[in-house]
Amino acid sequence: MSATSQPGKLRSFSRYEEIPEGAVRISSEDVFIYQMERLRKWKPQSEVWPLTKGAGACAASAVVSAVLTNNHFRRHFRLRHYGRASGYMIVVCMPTVVTFIIHSALVTRKVLTAEFPCPTCLLTKSSLYQAATGAIYPSIISPIFCLIQAKKYLTAAIEPTKRIGDTVKVIARTAIPFKGFILLSILSNMAVGMYVTQMEMDTFLNVLMKKEITEEMK
Structure with missing residues (x-):
């Protein structure tokens, strides 16, 4: 599964899906950093405690x-x-x-x-x-x-x-x-x-x- 980023958006696509024009492919490491930042700022934290x-x-x-x-x-x-x-x-x-x-x-x-x-x-x-x-x-x-x-x-x-x-x-x-x-x-x-x-x-x-x-x- 490859992740692609559009301005302000993050989506995942399988290898069989066509990636939209203009999308920027990003690595798994970048996705992880992005998600960790979201979790850090999430309000309330009780929603994402797991x-x-x-x-x-x-x-x-x-x-x-x-x-x-x-x-x-x-x-x-x-x-x-x-x-x-x-x-x-x-x-x-x-x-x-x-x-x-x-x-x-x-x-x-x-x-x-x-x-x-x-x-x-x-x-x-x-x-x-x-x-x-x-x-x-x-x-x-x-x-x-x-x-x-x-x-x-x-x-x-x-x-x-x-x-x-x-x-x-x-x-x-x-x-x-x-x-x-x-x-x-x-x-x-x-x-x-x-x-x-x-x-x-x-x-x-x-x-x-x-x-x-x-x-x-x-």
């Missing part, structure tokens, strides 16, 4: 999942205050930032530039991105990091292991009792990703695009 706060909502979901997951494994390995700052940096802060960046760049941006010819595909991708960064990553990294910290600070009785398979077994034993929450975390993050993306697409089509059409009619 597009301005959607990535933040996804990041907040990742924070909740990562904190609960990290706390579980820290309690299991009796780490108390040992390695708390580094643990939260790796298990909580990192996936939160990555979630925000990925949703902003791969979902919100596509919505604002109308690059979602298949809405279902974008919803599915968004849910998978959210599940991977908000639930699966913390569920894998947290037990590994906590196991390393427990060996370092001798906070839990762990048999010395030299093979990777033995280490995986230790981690699996700590995760199995927590499997219900991990599954719930994955599903809830997928739901958040899909819901936020659906809200973004609805806002784009029913608020931003509708206003453009109204202004054209005037």
Whole structure:
């Protein structure tokens, strides 16, 4: 889909449509900048909150999942205050930032530039991105990091292991009792990703695009 600009107007055309004479072709980056400027000036902001706060909502979901997951494994390995700052940096802060960046760049941006010819595909991708960064990553990294910290600070009785398979077994034993929450975390993050993306697409089509059409009619 290529975007074209006329004086004071912005429209999108598929590759099969004829571009009007005098129209100026602009890049996806220019469209994105234009839409972000519109959102910044939009009144009231409550009408477009999914597009301005959607990535933040996804990041907040990742924070909740990562904190609960990290706390579980820290309690299991009796780490108390040992390695708390580094643990939260790796298990909580990192996936939160990555979630925000990925949703902003791969979902919100596509919505604002109308690059979602298949809405279902974008919803599915968004849910998978959210599940991977908000639930699966913390569920894998947290037990590994906590196991390393427990060996370092001798906070839990762990048999010395030299093979990777033995280490995986230790981690699996700590995760199995927590499997219900991990599954719930994955599903809830997928739901958040899909819901936020659906809200973004609805806002784009029913608020931003509708206003453009109204202004054209005037």
